[in-house]
Amino acid sequence: MNPDLLYYFLAHNKPIRTGYIGAVAICPALTFTNQPISALPRDIDSKQGGRTKASDTLVVFFGATAGANGGKLGSDERELILLVWQIVDLHENKVGKLQRTLVQPDSLDLSEQCKEETGLTAEELCKAEPLESVLQQSVSAELKSLGRSSYTLCVDGPQLIRQVLHPEASKKNLVLPECFYTFVDLKKEFHKCCPNAGPAKDLTLTSMLDSAVEQEAGLREVKNMVLLILHLLAEPYNHNFSTFQTVNYKFESGACSKTEAVDSETVIRARGLPWQSSDQDIARFFKGLNIAKGGVALCLNAQGRRNGEALVRFINSEHRDMALDRHKHHMGNRYIEVYKATGEEFLKIAGGTSNEVAQFLSKENQVIIRMRGLPFTATPQDVLGFLGQDSPVTDGTEGLLFVKYPDGRPTGDAFVLFACEEYAQNALKKHKQILGKRYIELFRSTAAEVQQVLNRYMSTPLISTLPPPPPPMVSVPVLATPPFITTGSTRDCIRLRGLPYTAAIEDILEFMGEHTIDIKPHGVHMVLNQQGRPSGDAFIQMKSADRAFMVAQKCHKKMMKDRYVEVFQCSTEEMSFVLMGGTLNRSGLSPPPCKLPCLSPPTYAAFPATPAMLPTEAALYQPPLLATPRTPQAPTHNPAPALAYYSPQLYMNMNMSYTAYYPSPPVSPSTVSYFAAPPGSVAAAVAAQPTPAILPPQPGALVRMQGLPYNAGVKDILSFFQGYQLQADSVLMLYNWSGQRSGEALVTFPSEKAARQAVAECSNLPISGHPIRLVCCE
The missing domain is CATH 3.30.420.10 (Ribonuclease H-like superfamily/Ribonuclease H)
Structure with missing residues (x-):
């Protein structure tokens, strides 16, 4: 037949x-x-x-x-x-x-x-x-x-x-x-x-x-x-x-060059991964499918921490298609979303061009450990001594890769290679042990993470450490307060004082611990001094006054590195005063110089007024806040203080002395910087501009939902409040510290009246059989 x-x-x-x-x-x-x-x-x-x-x-x-x-x-x-x-x-x-x-x-x-x-x-x-x-x-x-x-x-x-x-x-x-x-x-x-x-x-x-x-x-x-x-x-x-x-027995790590051709039909994006998951955990999730060598790229956020996403490259499109069938399969108690991705996205994360990195990753079947918080004076011998004889490094000092800035300064990070899992486990036991006067963090890493970290730190800076003197921006009016910060007397902010000068936003987030979930988007504000260096102060906008009070109570005089940090509750108005050059102390507010009454307003010479075009590349970055002490010059007879405002295209780094070449992370605000300019250079432009309106406090009221089913989503909540004309961005799902949904959500209503009406009408109504408790937030 x-x-x-x-x-x-x-x-x-x-x-x-x-x-x-x-x-x-x-x-x-x-x-x-x-x-x-x-x-x-x-x-x-x-x-x-x-x-x-x-x-x-x-x-x-x-x-x-x-x-x-x-x-x-x-x-x-x-x-x-x-x-x-x-x-x-x-x-x-x-x-x-x-x-x-x-x-x-x-x-x-x-x-x-x-x-x-x-x-x-x-x-x-x-x-x-x-x-x-x-x-x-x-x-x-x-x-x-x-x-x-x-x-x-x-x-x-x-x-x-x-x-x-x-x-x-x-x-x-x-x-x-x-x-x-x-x-x-x-x-x-x-x-x-x-x-x-x-x-x-x-x-x-x-x-x-x-x-x-x-x-x-x-x-x-x-x-x-x-x-x-x-x-x-x-x-x-x-x-x-x-x-x-x-079927591959195990996943093999390896390096990926930016010039390598990656077929988009072989790449997926996985979302919802536990933050502590490694490339081996992801390979185990896709067990049975063959992942290409070095084909797992864990994505990092702007603070250098894993953001719960990964790009995975398979050996062919057949395996990629079967991986897509694992959409919403579970890793532990979490379900993982799987979507198509492109080869360009994979190369952006995993690709590298450094010969040093390629040589470091050329050793096959090695376990990679990342070390953070190393003293800047640490030598390879110091690191080998810290790890000890029970966790020998592959090829001695050749198995160490120190991360440095383009000018050669150390960042405090290093990657270490171990020949087997046993040696790596011995090394991980030294997590948070002391080297010199600093405790060292150790955790698993991947080849793609090595590439990402090195790409971030070793990239050529677009702008030098201190930007060139900016020209007068005649098209931008003078503002009384920074945009995106609504002034008000509600004490929903906190001020951190006494931060280590090496502190970055990631250190602040770690310092706040479980309270980071209560920070408003773009709500972390680092304050720089006149030289563009950290002043030791920072402001954080919280979601409510009671959250700000709780953080101030629990974190006051808590240690960050080798210093204790003072935490005070304050209002947005008080924060704006300080960010514009005023001072905040226990006795009250001292207004910024531009608010002080004076017969002959001073000019400021923090930067000389040298004509120069603002680099277009700077538009890629978000500036931090610059608190600039004003140095009065000889009095002039100008009718108003000559304070020029520069839009967020101007790049000034939030951590100038240690991360001078990198932009503020996304959690840093989109704010303004104030620099002095000759009075006459902007007087005509200011006069020609309409008077800018100060942004009023945004209307709205917050309702907290409690008792939500863990599988409830934004659509369920919008259906629950059907008739109140809420938008999807009005709903904020709350998560616990382990990254799982807490069964609570915050919903923003257009007015306090609408919020109270919703609480009265919808309290104890069910979602999937669960009665929902509603509370108006003060």
Whole structure:
């Protein structure tokens, strides 16, 4: 019988007539043996790429889960409940007896599709053995040898091996036998013999025999697969099953060059990852799919910390498509979103051009550890001594990579290579131990993270440490207060005083701990002195006055590095006074110089008025706040203080003495900087501009929702408040410190009246059966 014709019958679910069954005459002496799938010895080198030496025995393998089956097998994260297999001797044209085993899942909840296709019930599965026992039985049965030299699994599509067995075994911490790392995809083998039958991924295998004795699920599928194999072995094809699909044992790290070509059809973006997850954790989430070497790039935020996203590159588009089927699968208690990404995005994160980094990452199969907080005077010998003899560094000092600024100054970061997991674990035990006078942080890292950190610090600065004297900006009016900061007397801000001069925004966020979730977007304001260096002060806008009070109480005189920091509650108005050059002390406010009454307003010469064009590249950065002490010059007779305002395109770094070449992170505000300019240079422009309106306090009232289901989203909340005309950006979901939803949300209403009405009308109404408590926030 022609295999093309056979597959036509299979694909179109047509019964084969009695005359056609004679096609199996190619194997006139069929014999049956009763052996489990792992009863045969094997010597396949499954670590080879896609080819191994030919196997003399195939084990035709079929499985079903408690959810979707067929082409969507494994896409719904349901557990395996059925295994069916049969042995095929390729040399002697013998087949074994059909074997069928039920597998007990952790959850006995079967989908309707599963019940209809398999005919199984929860009562039957209760009596079955769990997957671990089934695997142990198959391994123990290997002692019963039939004299074969090797065997290989044969499946109808890769989903059973890649999307079900490996992910489930990984979640249950089970070790799969080696036979599950190499398999034959029958669809691809058939496509090689019959390329006109259509793409391999679109081929299907369905029932072909109307046999009353073989109606159990899985038995007919395996029998059809065996029949197809026998026809491929016969004339005219004489097919040799020598091309095997492999599953990687582990993820291999490595470097990626920016000049490397990355196919966009092989890249995905994963979101919602735990912040502490490593590249190995991500590789485990995608267990069964082959990730390219160095193909996991953890994304960092502006503070250099992981932001819960990663770009993953697979070996081909087939594996990428199967990865997309794992959308909203779980890593622990968190579900992970999986989306398509591009090769350009991957190279932006993981690509590098530094020869030093390439040489550092050229050593294969190394565990990378990142060290933070090193003393700036630390030497390689100091680091080796700190790590000790129980965690030797690969190649000694060659296994250390210190991160430096372009001018050679150390950043306090370093990356270390270890030859094995044991050495790395010993090193991690030294987390927060002291080197010199500083405690050192150690945590796992990746090759992509090395590239990102080095790219950030070693990039050529667009602007020098101190910007050139800016020209008068005649098109911008004088403002009384910085934009984006609404003045008011509500004490919803805090002031940090006595910060270490090396402190960056990431240090402030770590200092505040769990209270960082209460910071307003763009609400961290670093204050610089006249020289553009940190003044030791910072202001933070909180979401409410009670949150600001709580932070001031809990964090006052808490230690940051080797200094204690004072934390005071203040208002936006008080913050604006200080940011404009005034002072804030326990006795009250001292207004900035521009607010002081004077008969002859002074001019200011913080920077000479040298004509120069503002660099266009500076528009890429957000400026920090600059608190500039005014030095009065000789009195003039100008009618008003000559204070020029420069728009946010002007770049002044928030941490000039230590990160002089880098912009303020996104959590830093979009604010203004004030510089002196000659009075006459902007007088005409100011007179020509309309008087700018001071931004009034924004209307609105806040309502806190409590008791939300953990799966409730913004759409559920908008539906809950249907009729109040709220927008999606009016809802803020709250998360706990571990990154999980806290069951609370804050909702902004257009007026206090609307908020109180919503509380009165909607309190204790349910969302998904959960009564919701509503509270108006003061």
